[in-house]
Each structure stands twice: as structure tokens, then as C-alpha cells.
Amino acid sequence: MELNKLLKGVSYSVLQGNANIEVKKIEYDSRKVTAGDVFVCITGFQRDGHTFAAKAVKSGAVALICEYVPEGIDKEVTIFQVENSREALAFMAVQYFNQPSPKMHVIGVTGTNGKTTTTYLMKSILDHMEKKVGVVGTIENRIGDRVLHTERTTPESKELQELLDTMVKEDVSHVVMEVSSHSLDLHRVDGIEYEIGIFTNLTQDHLDYHKTMENYKEAKSKLFERAQKSVINLDDAAGSFMRERAKGQVLTFAVENDADLRARNIEISAEGTEFSLTWEEKEYHVHLSTPGRFSVYNALGAIGACLLLGISMTDILVGLKENQGVAGRFQAVRSKKGYQGVVDYAHTPDGLDNILKTAREFAKGRIITIFGCGGDRDKTKRPIMGEIAGNGSDYCIITSDNPRTEDPLTILNEVEAGMKKTQCPYEKIADRRAAILQGTKMAKTGDVIIIAGKGHENYQIFKDCTIHFDDMEEIRKAFGEDCI
């Protein structure tokens, strides 16, 4: 493809070489460059891509996209200067992969918690409508029934556009996609035409990256500035802000406040959640297989988006009923001894608070919480989560999540600082397997053992290795022959 065609819509200046040059493919990692490629130099957080430009040229790059001129580049190599390379990369990828997003109905979901769950609720509804669905998110990417591994909630723009292009080629009609705040801030989703954007909520997370809640909110709001239509949670403190930013039609949902979709008569049990809803003067009854007040919000977001897609409320409710829950989101395992384990991905203060309150609504005995916090992530949430766990539990075991490059014991101590502010008895066991065994050993009839933070993850990341580790497997093993 011709380089200047790839750069359609991007402001640039040609510093040297031929602007009409043909390029084979786009790369932003010098290690992947082969003959005839254009190399995009990204100023990263760890490294500066411009310092790899000469290496990329050696590997065959014929053109460079840069924010400044890298040193030691041959006169024959074409160099384009742009203001922001990540932004340029996104728009180049849109062109290279033939502008896939407008060829499908793309629904983006953003918010601190509930993105994955909302996308799977939507998938269930769209499956019921016999649509071919594409999913982009934390657990996996999906093209219909085909599951593709993913490392990130929202991939880098080039991989994302390539994935959307494959979806078009494989006749996907609807894409439900998690849009992380990182991806909005780092231009990964630039150039994607969202038919609908859904806002779930905004609570503390990722302050290591965004630094302030204000920045975090700004990043999230970009989705609604771009989406043709928006579905917004008005019970969240940031809901009105997102509504103001929304450019097109807005459909609101709430439990506490007046909204287009308002849930009433909520009933929560260990088996699920029921509520009623009025739409176009008719009363509907909604059944969800996941317990919790937060599940009502996720369902309302999914219902709102499906209504905007033109699906009838009756079909939506049948589709929702078919959803059997989402891997690692409030997944229950029962023991013949009368207690149960719940594996949940709560890894934020609000997420943890919600599941503990939900468990309290149906627990007949104690709540024993086993959890930790990830390394190399927002450190300020550690004591907050410690305090929340202590206030919402009868016993806690502070353990390791993914320590990454950090010392596991240091993380445990930071969580403990918050726990100490509460009356809750607790212990610290760094080994997550031993912590789950200990929680099981002390459980009695009626108790609920909450294992939070890792949900669907089947690995644990340490400084020098990543091991296989799956909370569901571990709790089943710990229950042994008594596992139902």
C-alpha cells in the first residue's frame, strides 16, 4: 500500500524521501520488521522506539514515522514526522485494514468495573438473535465460537484493526468490545466508529497510570464523544459528566435515580437476581443468573444497548436468561459440608465492596475472604481494599495476587495496613494455594469463602516466572471429595 494513503487523516510533514513509496506492512516493534515495512517509532514509558529506528532500517524498513528525527538514518529512507506516533499508528492501521469498524455494529463498553460482564450479557442476547458476534476483552477475544488468546483488555491499535478486519472477513455482524481507559488515552481505539458506547461506572483504579481520578474520568469520556449513541449509568457520580460529553442519542439507566431504564423490586439470592423494569409503558420481569445489585447495573447497560440496536425487550430478556454467568465472575462452588466458595475477579475497592455486600445478603454463616492486590499496579488501592475486606468479612486471609516484579510480602503488608483499621481477625499467607486450603479448613456449614482478585485468570505472575494457577481449580481441589 502507498504510504501517503496509509496516512489519510493524519497531519504530517515529509522530512525526507518519497511520500508515494509502497510499504508492505506496518510495524511498531523493531523486532518484527521485515523488508519493505514502515516502522512507527513510539515514545514509550519504558523505552523510546526512535532509538530502534536504525535497527528497523537494517531489518528492511523503507520508511519511518517519527515524532522527531532519529539519529543515523540513511538519506534513502523516507521519514514522516507526526505529532503523536501512537495516534498515527491507529489511523494507519485503520487504512491498512480497510476501515473495518463501520462494516459492523461496534458496541464499546467502558467503566472501572463490569465491562467484561456487560459484553457477555450482550453476547448472550445477540446469540439468541442468531447474530455472529465478535468479542474483544479481558478474558479472550472471540470470533463467533472461535476463541483467540489475548494479553490485554484492549489490544494495541494495529492488532485491534487486524482483528476487526478478520471479523469482517468472517461475517461478524456485531462486535462487543471492552474499551479500557489506557486504550482511550493511548490512542489504541482511535479511528474506530462506535455505534454505541456504554458507561458502567467510575471508581478508583489505575491511579498508577492516570495519577488523578479527573484524568481517569477524562480518558473514559472520550468514548462518549465518539460514539453515535450512548448508554449511561446515572447512579454513578460520573454519569452526568459522561452524558454531557455524549455527542449523540443518550439512553440512561439507574436504580436510585430517575432514568429511561429503571430497575425496581430487586431481589437477590444465592442463585441470581430478579428485578422489574418498565419500558414503553409495559412492565417486564428480568432474571439474571448472577447475584448482586451490581449485576442489575450490568444488565441495564446491556439491555439499553440492545434496545438501541432495535432488539425487542422480549427477545432481550430471553437472551439474558440464557446467560449462565461469566467465567470468574461470582462463580460458586459448593461443598457437601454445607459451605461454599465464590471465585470473583473483584480487584478494585468498589468491586470488592460489592461482592462482599452481595455475599452478606445470602450467607447463612461467616464470610471468609481470601484476597490480595496485584504488583506493579495502583498501590493506593491496597490499604483501601484491606479496610473494605475487613469491614465486610468475618475473617480474612491476605494473600498474593499477581506480585509481578514486586516483593509479595511488601504488598501483603500494604493491604494489612487497611485491615488493621477494622476489627476483623485475619492472617497473612503469601502462598495463594496455602491460603485457599486454610480458608477451606476453617469453613463451617453456612459459611461463604470469597476468593477475590483473579477470577478467570489461570496464571500467577512472579518476578522471575509465570506459573499455572487457577482459583476455581484450587477451591475444587481444596473441597476434595466433598466438592459438589
Ligand SMILES: CC(=O)N[C@H]1[C@@H](OP(=O)(O)OP(=O)(O)OC[C@H]2O[C@@H](n3ccc(=O)[nH]c3=O)[C@H](O)[C@@H]2O)O[C@H](CO)[C@@H](O)[C@@H]1O[C@H](C)C(=O)N[C@@H](C)C(=O)N[C@H](CCC(=O)O)C(=O)O
Ligand atoms: C502502560 C501501558 O499501557 N503500556 C503499553 C505501552 O508500553 P510502553 O510505552 O512501556 O512500551 P515500551 O516498552 O516503552 O516500548 C516503546 C516502543 O518501543 C518499541 N520497541 C521496544 C523494544 C525493541 O527492541 N524494539 C522496539 O521497537 C516497542 O514496540 C514500543 O513501540 O505500549 C506497549 C505497546 O503497545 C503496550 O504493550 C504496553 O502495555 C503494557 C504491557 C501493559 O501492561 N498495559 C496495561 C497496563 C494495560 O494496557 N491495561 C489496560 C487496562 C486493563 C483493564 O483495566 O482491564 C488494557 O487495556 O489491557
Ligand SMILES: Nc1ncnc2c1ncn2[C@@H]1O[C@H](COP(=O)(O)OP(=O)(O)OP(=O)(O)O)[C@@H](O)[C@H]1O
Ligand atoms: N457494575 C459493577 N459495579 C461494581 N462492581 C462490579 C460490577 N460488575 C462487576 N463488578 C465486580 O468487578 C469484577 C470485575 O468485573 P468485570 O470483569 O466485568 O469488570 P471489568 O470492567 O471488565 O474489569 P477489567 O478492568 O479488569 O477489565 C467482578 O468480578 C465483580 O466483583
Ligand SMILES: N[C@H](CCC[C@H](N)C(=O)O)C(=O)O
Ligand atoms: N485489568 C486489571 C486486572 C487486574 C487483575 C489482578 N489480578 C491483578 O493482576 O492486579 C489490571 O491489569 O490492572
Ligand SMILES: [Mg+2]
Ligand atoms: Mg474486563
